[in-house]
Amino acid sequence: MTLSRRHLPVLLLCLASLPYPVTAAAQATSARSAKLTVTVVDPSGAIVQGATVTTVGLEAATKADPARPARTSDKGIVVIEALAPGRYSIQAESPGFELGFVRDVRLRAGDNKHAIVLPLKGFTDSVTVSSDGQAAASSRSGPAFGAAMTRDQLEALSDDPGELARQINDFAGPDAIIRVDSFEGAQLPPKSQIKSVHVTRDQFAAETSQPGSTFIDIITQAGVGQLRGGLGMNFQDGRWIARSPFASARGPQQNRGFNGNVSGTLVSNKLDFAVALNGNNSYSTPLINANLPSGRVSDVLNMRQPFNSVGGNALLNWAATRDHTVRLGYNQNGYTARNQGVGLYDLPERAYSEDWRNQNFRIMEAGPLGRRFFINTRFTVNWSKDDYHSATEAPTIVVQDEFTRGGAQIGGETTNVNYTIASDVDYVRGLHSWRGGIEIVGSTYRTNQATNYLGTYTFASRADFDAGRPILYTRDVGDPLISYELVTMSGYFQDDLRISKSLTLSPGLRYSRQTHVTDNLGFEPRFGMTWAPFKSGKTTLRASTGIFHGFLGGFIFDQTVRYDGAHQRQLIISNPSFPDAGNIGTNPPTNKYLIDEFRLNKNLRHSVGIDQVITPRLRVNVIYAYLHQMALPRGKNLNAPVNGVRPDPNFLNVIQSVTDAEIRRHDLNATFSYTLAAGGAAANRTFFNWRRLTMNGRFTRIGGRRNGLGPFSVPASGTLETEWGPAPATLPWGTQVSLNSTQIRNLNVSLNWNGRGPGVFTETTGRDDNHDGLLNDRRPGVGLNSLRTTSFSTLNLRVAYNLGVGHAATPAGGPAAAAAPRYRVNIFANVNNVTNRANYTGYSGVLTSSNYMKPTGVQNPRSMSMGMNVSF
Numbered sequence: 101m102t103l104s105r106r107h108l109p110v111l112l113l114c115l116a117s118l119p120y121p122v123t124a125a126a127q128a129t130s131a132r133s134a135k136l137t138v139t140v141v142d143p144s145g146a147i148v149q150g151a152t153v154t155t156v157g158l159e160a161a162t163k164a165d166p167a168r169p170a171r172t173s174d175k176g177i178v179v180i181e182a183l184a185p186g187r188y189s190i191q192a193e194s195p196g197f198e199l200g201f202v203r204d205v206r207l208r209a210g211d212n213k214h215a216i217v218l219p220l221k222g223f224t225d226s227v228t229v230s231s232d233g234q235a236a237a238s239s240r241s242g243p244a245f246g247a248a249m250t251r252d253q254l255e256a257l258s259d260d261p262g263e264l265a266r267q268i269n270d271f272a273g274p275d276a277i278i279r280v281d282s283f284e285g286a287q288l289p290p291k292s293q294i295k296s297v298h299v300t301r302d303q304f305a306a307e308t309s310q311p312g313s314t315f316i317d318i319i320t321q322a323g324v325g326q327l328r329g330g331l332g333m334n335f336q337d338g339r340w341i342a343r344s345p346f347a348s349a350r351g352p353q354q355n356r357g358f359n360g361n362v363s364g365t366l367v368s369n370k371l372d373f374a375v376a377l378n379g380n381n382s383y384s385t386p387l388i389n390a391n392l393p394s395g396r397v398s399d400v401l402n403m404r405q406p407f408n409s410v411g412g413n414a415l416l417n418w419a420a421t422r423d424h425t426v427r428l429g430y431n432q433n434g435y436t437a438r439n440q441g442v443g444l445y446d447l448p449e450r451a452y453s454e455d456w457r458n459q460n461f462r463i464m465e466a467g468p469l470g471r472r473f474f475i476n477t478r479f480t481v482n483w484s485k486d487d488y489h490s491a492t493e494a495p496t497i498v499v500q501d502e503f504t505r506g507g508a509q510i511g512g513e514t515t516n517v518n519y520t521i522a523s524d525v526d527y528v529r530g531l532h533s534w535r536g537g538i539e540i541v542g543s544t545y546r547t548n549q550a551t552n553y554l555g556t557y558t559f560a561s562r563a564d565f566d567a568g569r570p571i572l573y574t575r576d577v578g579d580p581l582i583s584y585e586l587v588t589m590s591g592y593f594q595d596d597l598r599i600s601k602s603l604t605l606s607p608g609l610r611y612s613r614q615t616h617v618t619d620n621l622g623f624e625p626r627f628g629m630t631w632a633p634f635k636s637g638k639t640t641l642r643a644s645t646g647i648f649h650g651f652l653g654g655f656i657f658d659q660t661v662r663y664d665g666a667h668q669r670q671l672i673i674s675n676p677s678f679p680d681a682g683n684i685g686t687n688p689p690t691n692k693y694l695i696d697e698f699r700l701n702k703n704l705r706h707s708v709g710i711d712q713v714i715t716p717r718l719r720v721n722v723i724y725a726y727l728h729q730m731a732l733p734r735g736k737n738l739n740a741p742v743n744g745v746r747p748d749p750n751f752l753n754v755i756q757s758v759t760d761a762e763i764r765r766h767d768l769n770a771t772f773s774y775t776l777a778a779g780g781a782a783a784n785r786t787f788f789n790w791r792r793l794t795m796n797g798r799f800t801r802i803g804g805r806r807n808g809l810g811p812f813s814v815p816a817s818g819t820l821e822t823e824w825g826p827a828p829a830t831l832p833w834g835t836q837v838s839l840n841s842t843q844i845r846n847l848n849v850s851l852n853w854n855g856r857g858p859g860v861f862t863e864t865t866g867r868d869d870n871h872d873g874l875l876n877d878r879r880p881g882v883g884l885n886s887l888r889t890t891s892f893s894t895l896n897l898r899v900a901y902n903l904g905v906g907h908a909a910t911p912a913g914g915p916a917a918a919a920a921p922r923y924r925v926n927i928f929a930n931v932n933n934v935t936n937r938a939n940y941t942g943y944s945g946v947l948t949s950s951n952y953m954k955p956t957g958v959q960n961p962r963s964m965s966m967g968m969n970v971s972f
Contacts, residue, residue: 133185134208137180139213140176149173150171153172153190153191153216154169155180158188162187183207190202238630239630244711245723247773247796254294258334259292268318281318283462289376295320296318307594309610311650329361329363332360332968334965335357343961345938346398352385356380356381361376363375371419376412378412380435384405386403388447403451407436409434412431425466427465429462430460431460432460436453437454438453444957445502447504452488452489469525473525474525477522477524478523482518486514495507498559499561499562500946500948501951511553514549515546515547518543519541524536535594538591539592545658547580555575556572557572560866570676571875574671575670576671578669580667584658586614586615588615590612604631605629607628609624609626619699624646640712644707645705649702653811659693663691663692672752689751693756693757694738694754698733717775718772720770720771721770727763733758734820735757735811736755737755737814737874738756765803767801773795774794788843792842795840797835802827804830805824807825825884826886833856835855836853836855837853839851850897852895856891857891860885860887860889861888865948890940892959896931896932898930898931923972926968926970926971929965930966938958941957943955
């Protein structure tokens, strides 16, 4: 079908949650007439009541007896009876929305079901308050606590994949989880295939597997209608990038990118496609900031770091039956990077190269089963291969946070296959909207990647290096070839129970199991309440609670398989001789890593929030969440020295990953959206209109504490009770404000300011004070993450000018104003960090380093890029 697929997965799920009235009379519809059922929703999937739906015949038989316009019910549905079979255009409109169309659709005798998404004017999480606004506001899938990018904001997105990811994450905020066409963790599609970006906050549905408070739902779409396409390029030169304050001059840099896409209909009302290609060719110059034996050096190196990437993406939409749609997607991409690993403390001989390749295939099938059931089934498989090669084969010398020289000591390849199988079934009856489903997520790994195979000497300070006194010598010996598989299986059931027009309750339960984990208590009860206390629907209150689980990660399992004594062994020698560590023997004492009876990480979350429409143009919402993560993995040394003697002399450290660490966190998120966007196509055609302006912003405060650093990180103090310190995500404040202007016709100006408070990092003594071979020692009374960085602030600008040439044919059944230019030229310029604020990074927490508490670099210096896209 040829409806607007900007939000196809949302529409499919929305269709599942709406009861289609089917009466005996309807079932007995004459074979000579067609019955049309239309569901109208907004971009978030919420129903639109009172929308006017009009059918326009496109051929003699369907023009003869035109149907009168009809309005959608309180369920967002309109039923039009006794239509002549044939070709129609279906139009829907409602105050506060742009027109929605299903263009050139063929109605067959009997039942025909279609859905229309109405794009909102201006910022799309604004709402139209009506007599039914209370019901819409209390819907769990309604527009409250969400945000969506406007058409102008989508057009302002960058074609560069890296910049595109940054812009989308800035829009959503920290800790956001990306879902592409219902797939969590999927790779971002090219800009040309993105039809909507919608942010959902306070997500506690049982279908949700990951414990994220913010989700970014990206919906892609294949081509519709006539053949369309485009070509684009962008360019950046080193002269357009500001000099680092740690360098005397700018190093040579350059970035060249290209993209192309083509889309359209292969078989009318049956098969649509879209294909995109993008690539990047760039190089940069590393900056070194090191305290060398010859003296301190802080400048750019005479070395280029080339990076070349290319990727392709294809989508295919197939109307397999009248009611069922199949979506196929495939993408392949990869990159080559040379002279990586050089810069700041690392000298040129530390260079290595990386070659990465990735392929992804996905398929989704969705449609109704009978009168009340709706099914959405998805499968995706991802294959990747990563190769590393060191430029220099030599032992490594590390003088902590002063300089590092010698070989990178990395080589081999890793092959990873990930797959997901998921299916959801919806059933609606009376007050209930039930959904149940299953999900299987699996990963297989095969790797012979080797690191530190020639050994590493570590020095506490420059003075120790000058005296030839290393504190540690480490080396990995043995066969690095390992392979393993992890599979997680989940099932869930939930209900959105409409108690009244103002109140919805959402109970649910999820259960999960994982291979290699004996913990079978993966029950995850969830509960939510959404209440719109006033008839106006301007206020929505929400409260949610639930349990999420974290699972055994690939890194943990990899470590225990790799260093099991049969594959590889990790050698540590304290106070070795230098530059020759001596004869290490054929079977010296080594480290060993174990997994305890691994418990699933338990994440208990509570959340309350309010969403308020202050005026039709201004909306704000505030959410507070409390998170208590329990049973987190941390390291426990079963063979720590006692009075300098190891309990088991056959090993050095025997580190067991146990699950008893915790994180406690308080999150506060406040967002607002404000639009002056004028309504009506005529206003948008004027050369200047000051109302064509939107603004949105976000404030975040995160306060958290934790007592563990990672699955094999041993507490420096020996006990968790004295380890408590700020969690890495701690954020005293974070602010993002975006302004988007199309006040001058064809000119789009986007301004984005992003700021955040100081980050945290950990202080260490730089020495092995307890002689356990681990350099994590801290001074007495000093906890985790006791040190602070400086704050971060950046102002970014994008200016784009659109020039239309020629006009396409007027859409069938649509107004002439809907005709877009046949050819479109977009010229743009991006300026990152307009004010060139020095956002310092690379702080050292090592007490023995001359860089202690000092930054060694800056991130995001001012830079400018330019480009052009031509589309038809």
